[in-house]
Amino acid sequence: MQYKKNTLYLRGQSLVEILLVIGLISVLFPAITVGILASREGKAQKKQRISATALMKETIEATRSTREIGWTSFAINGTFHPEVSGSSWILSSGGDMVNGFTRAIDISNVFRDSSGTIVLVGGTLDPSTKKVITTIAWNTPFPSSVQSTMYLTRTDNLSYTETTEAQFNTGTKNGVVITNTNGGEITLGSGGASNWCEPNLNLTPLDLPKQGVANAITAIEGRIFAGTGDNSSGESFVNIAVSNTLPPIATIMGTFDGYKTNDVFGETNYGYLATDTNSKEIVIIDISQVPYSEVGYFDAPGSTDASSVFILGTTGYMLQGSYLRNFDLNSKIGARPAIDPDGVSLSGAIGTSLYVAGRYAYVTTTAAVYNMVIIDLNNPSNLLLVAGANMNGLVAKDVIANSTGSRLYAVTEGSSQFAEFYIWRFDLSGPIPIFYVMGTYDTNGMNPKAVRIVPGNRAIVVGLNQEEYQVIDMSNELNPVRCGGLNINTGINGIASVLETDGDAFSYIITGDANAELKIIQGGPGGLYTPTGNFESATFDTGYQTAFNRISFSVIKPVNTTITFQIASADAISSSCSSVLFDYVGPDGTNTTFFNTPGPLPLDDDAIGFENPAQCVRYKAFLSTTDTFASPILEDITLNYSP
Secondary structure (H helix, E strand, O other): OHHHHHHHHHHHHHHHHHHHHHHHHHHHHHHHHHHHHHHHHHHHHHHHHHHHHHHHHHHHHHHHHHHHHOHHHHOOOEEEEEEEEOOEEEEEEOOEEEOOEEEEEEEEEEEEOOOOOEEOOOOEEEEEEEEEEEEEEEOOOOOEEEEEEEEEEOOOOEEEEEOOHHHHOOOEEEOEEEEOOOOOEEEEOOHHHOOOOOOOOOOOOEOOOEOOOOOEEEEEOOEEEEEOOOOOOEOOEEEEEEOOOOOOOEEEEEEEOOOOEEEEEEOOOEEEEEEOOOOOOEEEEEOOOOOOEEEEEEOOOOOOOEEEEEEEOOEEEEEEOOEEEEEEOOOOOEEOOEOOOOOEEOOOOOEEEEEEEOOEEEEEEOOOOOOEEEEEOOOOOOOEEEEEEOOOOOOEEEEEEOOOOOEEEEEEOOOOOOOOEEEEEEEOOOOOOEEEEEEEEOOOOOEEEEEEEEOOOEEEEEEEOOOOEEEEEOOOOOOOEEEEEEOOOOOEEEEEEEEOOOOEEEEEEEEOOOOOOEEEEEEEEOOOOOOEEEEEOOOEEEEEEEEEEEEEEEEEOOOOEEEEEEEEEEOOEOOEOOOOOOOOEOOOOOOOOOEOOOEEOOOEOOOOOOOEOEEEEEEEEEEEEOOOOOOOEEEEEEEEEEO
């Protein structure tokens, strides 16, 4: 009986297990079946997507190819598909089917705001850009698609360039001149036409009195002041009048003697001598009437000779051995008092030349370490040496600064190893002024004695041996180069330059020629640069409506100069540009901004004022300088446009 019960129990247990298995199968089987089917169909969908992506890449390349062939046939709005025609792709209207895929290329317009940014709403039509949406779609095993959006621009742009003298001369000049130093340029007027690179000695020289060796020279407009006291056979001071004629005529107005002169400085009514006289290192003479008379002097401490003198306003400056000293010139009469009783030490080095501009004095020395130093004159009673520079340990001979003091130009003694001419940048922006070399130039065997800067971004270095008069083009401050020169076999001991208010420019040199010590060299028409000027181009007529895309230009901008641009384009009137009115704008499409660097041109198609796209275009260049020795230079300008 017990056995029977167990048997019944086991049979019941088996029935339950069977029912459980059946239940599990009914639940799991559909899921497993769906998974198997989904896996099979997922592989198919992945395969379709891979094929669609490959077709997409081919379609995009075909689209690009049609753009490369020609913009006109490509730039049509609508839906297209690519086809092979001969050996090239073309776009045919409508979509197409490729191996079960639906393919479509949708081309539409692009609009930009005034800054050139693509916008979806508003803006101005950009005729040189198209929006291209490529879609590849399929329905098996599931409906799906892949899509690509790109912007294509035309590659067959044209350009208009002005770069020659003849091209620039078709424009309108206001305070600027057209030169042909390197094929055609635009610079500020007055000094811009100076042909310093072709010096000549055709002007009549002047024989200074007696047989002294001329060793010092300075000049103002209409006057030259020379010293011939390098030995006892000459005059201490010679005052020379220069006529304002072409050619100028130099005439001796008067002389003064009695001292051995190491340097001179002249004003309209007074002359100043740096002498070797212990009790009168600086002698002041009245040259307002003949005979000239000594009226004052400065007796510096110690017995060392004065080697250089410079006058600025009511203060005199002198080099005395290893010191720079200043003295009061509120009066020219009698003994003049020192302002800084101790002067300022040049750290033991002997000063060789002196130049003063603004609040600083620039001194060259014989030192092996700091052979050029800068002295702060802000507190006249306490002069301070604030900076020093080294020019390869050579004896420095002369220095001059530009009108703002931001550039220094110095020369050293001749060297077979190092350059002799240096362009220094003087940086006053920080708490401590610093200066460093911008560029150098080798005088090729000449032993320099003096340097001057003249209009046209030029420097003149003079001295002894080889080519004694050399003109240096400093348009590229990093790489100054020779652009002209003269051989003066008797040597040149000094140079002064004068920029006349009527536009004439000359350099005056004193030489070792005993019969014609003073020689005059004309730099060409041109004196001080005008501070500002502008140039408006002639009209460029494309002959059809087009988009002007970019402006680019090559310019030279010396320190303290600027050059900027504006553009004006307009629709033609009755297919002609002759009576069109032009409105000039900058990068943002307004007349208050200017192009400082090359860049895209604004778009505007509202039929008011500035228009782009357009048929007629001009540009305007604005030049300015705060340094009357330097001018910006426009070498060429290019406008890129789309036909």
